[in-house]
Amino acid sequence: MNEVEVLDVARDAMSTMLIVSMPILLVGLAIGLVVSIFQTLTHIQEMTLTFIPKIVGVFGTALLLMPWMLRHLTEFTERMMDKIVGLG
Numbered sequence: 001m002n003e004v005e006v007l008d009v010a011r012d013a014m015s016t017m018l019i020v021s022m023p024i025l026l027v028g029l030a031i032g033l034v035v036s037i038f039q040t041l042t043h044i045q046e047m048t049l050t051f052i053p054k055i056v057g058v059f060g061t062a063l064l065l066m067p068w069m070l071r072h073l074t075e076f077t078e079r080m081m082d083k084i085v086g087l088g
Contacts, residue, residue: 001087009083016076020069027061028054 031053039045060068 020072024058024061027057031057
């Protein structure tokens with residue numbers, strides 16, 4: 001395996017990781033932003049107010065998008081297995 005193939009595998013792995021994790025991270029970011037604005041406007045500084053909505057939102061997003069995420073990870077695994085078989 002030469003360095004071009006290694007870089008291709010690394011690029012594919014990082015792009016797959018970003019594609020799969022981005023929806024969950026964006027939901028956590030959006031919920032955190034909304035809760036922060038709410039806390040600023042109401043002067044409520046309760047720590048659990050930030051965690052509970054994020055946990056529920058991230059968990060719900062993960063459950064909702066699990067088939068989509070699994071499909072992307074399966075396609076990535078198949079591409080890697082094809083590369084491994086092609087080397088032999």
